[in-house]
Amino acid sequence: MRGVNYSFVETAEAAVAQFSKTGSSARYIAGGTNIYDLMKLGIEHPAHLIDISRIEGLDTIETSGDVLRFGSRALMADVAHDPVVREQYPVLAESLLKAASQQLRNMATVGGNLLQRTRCMYFRNGAGSSSMVGVYPCNKRNPGSGCAAIDGLDRTQAVLGTSDACTAVAPGDWPVALMALDAVIEILGPKGTRNVPVADFYRLPKDTPHKEFNLEPGELVTAITVPKSSVGRASTYHKIRDRESYAFALVSAAVAVEMSGESIHSARIALGGVATTPWRASAAERVVSGMVLTPELALEAGHAAFAGARTGRQNAFKTELGARVVADALMIAAQRRA
Template sequence: MRPLRYTRPETLEAAIAAFTAADAEARYIAGGTTFYDLMKLGVERPTHLVDVTAIQGLDVVDTAGDTLRFGATALMSDVAAAVQDVPVLAESLDKAASQQLRNMATVGGNILQRTRCPYFRNGAGPASAVGVYPCNKREPGSGCAAIGGLDRGQAVLGTSAACTAVAGGDWPVALMALDAMVELAGPAGVRSLPIADFYRLPGDTPHVEFSILPGELVTAITVPATAAAQRSTYHKVRDRESYAFALASAAVALEMDGDTVAKARVALGGVATVPWRARAAEAVLAGATLTRERALEAGRAAFADARPGRHNAFKIPLGVETVADAVMIAAGRTL
């Protein structure tokens, strides 16, 4: 059994100090619904956990005014209940995991969840060990068993020669569509960055997944309150209707002028290595009279640069239809 220290500070400053004083294997923890699984699998091997759930104010949800603000330790179920007038946010939370997990998991932790790639999650240990799958995300430089392997669930967008692992989560896709901002606090102070800059494409360094500085933790997520946020949807296609990750999903928010799309926001999940903003699809929709064929054209534009593997080419036509369905659902929403 490996030794493990546990600290539960009551202030943000104390949490950062505890993390900074620990060694390189310290980790912040909140709901832990994903992180504890990774510990059991041996993917994560922390020596010190800093529990941030006792920090007052870190779970506050404020939906008044021009900006929606979600404290990092607010529970997914609580946030879903608070944003029913923003369908894309509510649906992305309601369609995630199970009710039991949503009652434990936090919205800040959710944007930090790691891939469900089976080669990443199974067989953690030295790459030289018998039966252990190489994974550049888990052990940099070891290789990627998914490339040329069983890749049905892998990404077709944003992949590299080093990694094809699909990004996990539904909530981050909705946040990407709405131009959310992520607030972080750390030893160097407080900063905010667009969620589009929060995630890192795998490139040659797939183990570097987030734009987080040493010792930083997510403190809040903010979302502009716009008319498009209300005329929106999160459409998720999966193998079964509950407790399953997306094979393809689309978060769509529209500003309409009659039957014409004034502005569109489209993001994809289940098909890319990061929550994927489909700006080519948005360009197809903007200024156009909305029809099913135009929505399909937008879907095709979203996947124009897709690169399938051996077993996941089906995600491209599925993704096209998913985008088109989401666009039509969002357009049918009334303000």
């Protein structure tokens, strides 16, 4: 049994100051749906939890300006059911509604969701676990120990963005939709505020898979902004999983398109469940840009999205499944054009 200090703060600035005072063993907490899980698994060992759930203004949902702006403490359920988000940006709403369970969506925050850690079985049950004897090497938990998944059970592992040190899938749905819409993350830290494009927020594993996010110690995500665009309406989040609810993606695709008649003027495609980070499929976007969309062209784009895939013994099915998910998502998005 480890003792944990716990404190509430009233402002984001007070939260950062408390972190600076406490040191790197502190963690921020809002909904708590992920950090408590990681603590039970022996992955996280915070000496101090800084509760930001009372900070006013961090839970706002703003849709009337030039951008959509979601405070980091806004609940997943509230964002998903916002009328503007639901009607004009279905890719965002669907990515939230297809994540977790209703109970979790009622507690989990959109800022915390960005920082989910992988559900790789070797990470969750790897060396250092306090709940069982650690027998699985995991470079995310114990840098330099190895990756048991590479020569182990890899059905749910990544096929894009992997390295010789890690093949763990990025688990989120919401970050994939944000990737497709070029979202920006607002961050407050000891050195002040900064804005980071979501594409730069996540780090590829390379040889340091334990470093997953481009956050400095003490930095706090305060908001997420999404540029307003007509492509939002013609969009979808298409997710394939082992069971219909409360399951992480085997493959998912967030797609938004801008149409000119029957032709696609531009497309934005991001992938989930198949990569070590939320993955932008630029090659697939180029295939359909300026073209009349047909099922055949959509499938060609899907295959282009996986051209660089690096498969293992049990997850090679993800490349063909993924191509078809992208193709279906393109057709769904195109049917929703205004």
